[in-house]
Amino acid sequence: MLNYSFKNLVHLLESKNEEHLNLRKKANQLTEKIFGKKVFLRGIIEFSNICRKDCLYCGIRKSNKNLVRYFIKKEDIKEIIKNSYQDGFRTIVLQSGEVEIFDRDITEIIEFTRKNFDMAITLSLGERKRKVYEEWKKAGADRYLLRIETTNRELFKRLHPDDDFDNRLRSLLYLKELGYETGTGVMIGLPGQTYEDLAKDILFFKIYDFDMLGVGPFLPSFETPLKNEKKPDFELVLNFLALLRLITGNTNIPATTSMATLDKKGREKALNSGANVIMLNYTPAQYRHMYQLYDEKICLREDEKNTFKLTENVVRRAGKILVDEKGDRVKL
Numbered sequence: 001m002l003n004y005s006f007k008n009l010v011h012l013l014e015s016k017n018e019e020h021l022n023l024r025k026k027a028n029q030l031t032e033k034i035f036g037k038k039v040f041l042r043g044i045i046e047f048s049n050i051c052r053k054d055c056l057y058c059g060i061r062k063s064n065k066n067l068v069r070y071f072i073k074k075e076d077i078k079e080i081i082k083n084s085y086q087d088g089f090r091t092i093v094l095q096s097g098e099v100e101i102f103d104r105d106i107t108e109i110i111e112f113t114r115k116n117f118d119m120a121i122t123l124s125l126g127e128r129k130r131k132v133y134e135e136w137k138k139a140g141a142d143r144y145l146l147r148i149e150t151t152n153r154e155l156f157k158r159l160h161p162d163d164d165f166d167n168r169l170r171s172l173l174y175l176k177e178l179g180y181e182t183g184t185g186v187m188i189g190l191p192g193q194t195y196e197d198l199a200k201d202i203l204f205f206k207i208y209d210f211d212m213l214g215v216g217p218f219l220p221s222f223e224t225p226l227k228n229e230k231k232p233d234f235e236l237v238l239n240f241l242a243l244l245r246l247i248t249g250n251t252n253i254p255a256t257t258s259m260a261t262l263d264k265k266g267r268e269k270a271l272n273s274g275a276n277v278i279m280l281n282y283t284p285a286q287y288r289h290m291y292q293l294y295d296e297k298i299c300l301r302e303d304e305k306n307t308f309k310l311t312e313n314v315v316r317r318a319g320k321i322l323v324d325e326k327g328d329r330v331k332l
Ligand code: SF4
Pocket: 051, 052, 053, 054, 055, 058, 059, 060, 061, 062, 096, 097, 098, 126
């Protein structure tokens, strides 16, 4: 793990050409030193697009009235989890908009999964009261993803009219205290975000020592107030990713669908710049077009098996090996 000064971080985030390539190379070397060529697979089930919040960048925000809202029934979710296990997944991510109506169902689904399958259960269900996180942990959940999106408090407030920065951070700390492997992350290229903000994000991750760090480029959705804003340069996303690896060492860092939406080879490039995890959309194909957090999301029309094959190819092209392991945070 390397130490970088704040000034140097800002400089490296802006870097182009040789310096940029060197950074990626170093990050890839460290990734392979820690994980070998292994890439961990995670299957995401987006079981509902109902959300009570209105985050400015999000395509499924509650003010989007042009969206058909859906939820997958709990018995069907159990069946999807069973199929994912048979297909070789050892981590499943249950994701939805933020809504409390399914909380009891989630507990039942976690208990069912824990009882029947040897797989890691990750939840990505937004901010909840501590007692709900506690109930899900007791039921058998292993990990929780809750992105902070930016550590610039002013920018956070502008983008999240329903949220409070301190409350988001408190939720993350509860999750850690309760023993979840805890993941957070930021969006790169948000309107009004600076290189200095991004450097502070990296230092924030280092200080709080989260287990998983998800990074996505800001991608505008035409159903949001940010629809006319610009996408970031993908090189900046890669610089950020490489620095995350170099500074946080053994964290799990995914190559995401949003990266492949911004750059056709985005996931391969990410896997060669510090990422060691790949996320695969395991939501049944008929629901995917209703879970568009941003425009032009890839994987909308493929079925689950097709997506699996394509994902395997991405990993192979990056010179890595897809493994069917749970992929807990590696201890150094
Ligand atoms: S980002 Fe999450 S909480 Fe915010 S509107 Fe979208 S789904 Fe809801």
